[in-house]
Amino acid sequence: MFTLIFMNFITGLSAFIFARLIVLKKNNLEFVITFFILFFAQVVITLEILGIFKALLLKNVIALNCFLLAMAFLVMKSKGTNISGIFSLNFNLQDLKINKIVMLCFSVILGFGLVKVLINLVSPPFGWDSLNYHFTFPVEWLKNANLANPIVVSCDPSPTYYPINASLFFFWLMLPLKNVFIADLGQVPFFALAFLAILALGGKLGLSKVNSIFAASLFTLIPNYFKQLEIAYVDVMVAALILAALFYIFCLREEFSLRYTFLYAISLGLLIGTKTTAIPFAIFLFIPFLYLCIKRADIKKSFLLFFVCSGFII
Template sequence: MFKELRDLLNEKNKTNSNLLLGVAIFAPIIVLMFIKFFIALFQIPLEFDSLVYHLPIVTEWLQTGSIMNIYYNAFAGPLAYYPSNFDLFYLWSMLPINNDFFINLINFPLFLLLTLTIYCISINFGISKKVSLFISAFPLYMPVFLQQAGTIFVDIYFILTFSLSIYFLQEVAKNTVEKSNSIMFGLALGLFMGTKYLGLPYGIIPLAIFILIHLFRKNKSYYALASGLFSVFLTGSFFYIRNWINSGNPIFPVEINLFGHTLFQGYPNISDKIYGSSLLSNISEISVIKEFASAFWTMTDLPGFLVLISVIISFIFISISLVKKRISKPDLIIATLLLVGSIGYLLFYIKSPYSYSDLIYNVRYAMPFLILGSLNIGFLVTKIKRLRVAFYIFSTFAFIHSLYYLFIIP
């Protein structure tokens, strides 16, 4: 996976300039991370999610000695039925000393892995090394990402496993016969889908592309395809199977209906509450659009604005390319996938439960859109060289602007 990083460091002529650029881009974030690390080291978990169900779930496992047991109380309701892959890390961090002392620190190494993964994805897309450095820093300069450092929110792990699945999907596209890439893709996607219920709809796009790659490439390997699908099941299915055993519904507490018939019974009245809590269900009002714009700006700042603008530019770029045929077919496919993926995950976000009822808090559901949108920016800038100077200027300004917010409200 880190061949791309070795290539960056081994490049004789540009190594110094690239390293200096990397230091300039990431140094402010590293300073913020150190501050957050020492705060987290001496602070108990305080977030609502951690107190309501993450820590109680892990405590239940510790007390009973089984992850089959489901924590339940009147305040949390059926939240402990949610997929809990990342909660296993909390459990493992608490087992040696039966204490949550290290639990706030788990997210810090995940930020490093996320940054490296985005850089590698960028290189695989043919994005230049300099632009890739900027793109891999984009999420770190968005408050919605960085504010999770020193907390026990699961979203950084969620988006890391999503990004890893994209990287290994690229490797599968390069070599469909090599089964190790398919297995790694499946393991990453399974971890992603087993961390949140949102992983089920969000995982449809990479899973569908994975299957299509194997079915329509000349060099087919059904063994590699089967290995990848089994790997998804291996790391992503446990909590759904546990729910099925305990409640008769794999995605309890959500009720599942088909053609007016109830297939799986859910928690009383929760389905109505869920379906009415999304942005899509409420966005017909101008006031809601204003609320959304304000919340999105607060949690993503200028980098998020650039991501939104890139969707429009990408649509224009692809339309012109189809007419004038100025780019190669592989590049056109990549541009189209990035555009469709960005729009798809934006739609998933506004359709997500609680994306409106907890508006600013749940901008985190837009993380896959923000990652793909950032990659989309990098690809556009690489292919449209006239945009590069503007990209460097606006990105630098966006980072500086975001830093003000991140230091004021760390």
């Protein structure tokens, strides 16, 4: 368990530093969403690199992420940013304007959420997708230290070519413990990401903070969505990444810049690599970006950002 905590700490710290360097404004919601995206991207990229070179071992994963953490500190130093500036967050509980109704929303979500998490922890993994490939693939990777996917139940070849970003995240949680005890809760962080993305989108649409909290709470409590706390599927991940990409579209609408293009492209790339059926959603999310590129008066910058976006998505 200590190894799991340490591995996530060093990865989270490097993602935290990069997110703070990218998010220039003191916007806590934008920062946390960016932190989630960069953390997930770092997990996927590091595991894919090691898997390609057939070196997918725990010691190599930790070493590579320690290297990225060192790079984060070097970048921070090169920009002349001190540690106190990186770790300072402009957060005030009074800004949330928490009233009794908001507290009720949080209580319902946390109460029922903890029950479902407990059910998940005490029950063995179940669900066709989990047992067929979401967990089967990581077990194979644990054995062989590479990303070779086996033929699954009934010799169906199609899941062998299924997007593996979610399976990589499950593998990340399985690697230190060599079991699925924590990996079965792999979708929990994405519930938080989806909630925060809706909260941020509400602000972009001009909703008050209280109404944004209501919207995020109602979305979280959709029965077929909320029940996925009990199973290790990928649908919540897909929903969270769609909302994150949509949030960055709104950011690009306000500031058409390289950093938002990078974050939008990373979100969209992670989305496409998580589930095959996410591709149509990704196409619809790419259309607004293409429109923003065409709309810009600076054609050279628009085409540059278009190709940068396409590259990061791939």
